[in-house]
Ligand code: SF4
């Protein structure tokens with residue numbers, strides 16, 4: 831369905847302030863579940879269907895989900911939707927049950943991105959490409975002020 835996407839591409843204005851938008855200019859940003867270190871979705875889930883796995887990835891156990899939709903309301907990034915095939919809530923899980931489970935080191939979105947916008951990796955490994963980029967390039971997170979501590983970073 832139209833709203834059932836694990837990832838999406840948004841647009842926003844980047845130049846000028848209303849009402850002085852002389853030549854509207856927009857940029858694109860891919861987005862998805864931010865895998866927050868302080869995730870409101872995990873906090874409100876009454877059945878612990880939403881949980882952190884050993885890698886710190888926010889996961890959903892479809893068997894435990896009772897479709898109360900608390901997590902959908904709590905998520906500030908609108909990252910969750912109802913998967914009508916499993917009748918549970920779903921979202922990006924960093925390909926944990928597919929590619930990573932098969933021993934691959936990349937997510938599907940990273941592997942297929944034609945311009946290599948996306949980089950996925952282990953932030954706790956100081957030698958990973960992700961760690962190197964976070965040390966050397968200016969970056970930001972979405973809605974940084976609300977305390978969710980996203981682990982999806984955007985390079986400026
Ligand atoms: S982005 Fe939303 S669904 Fe993902 S961890 Fe954060 S609060 Fe949960």
Ligand code: SF4
Pocket residue numbers: 874875876877878879880890894895896897898899900901902919
């Ligand atoms: S819809 Fe499922 S995952 Fe979300 S809060 Fe309710 S039980 Fe937890």
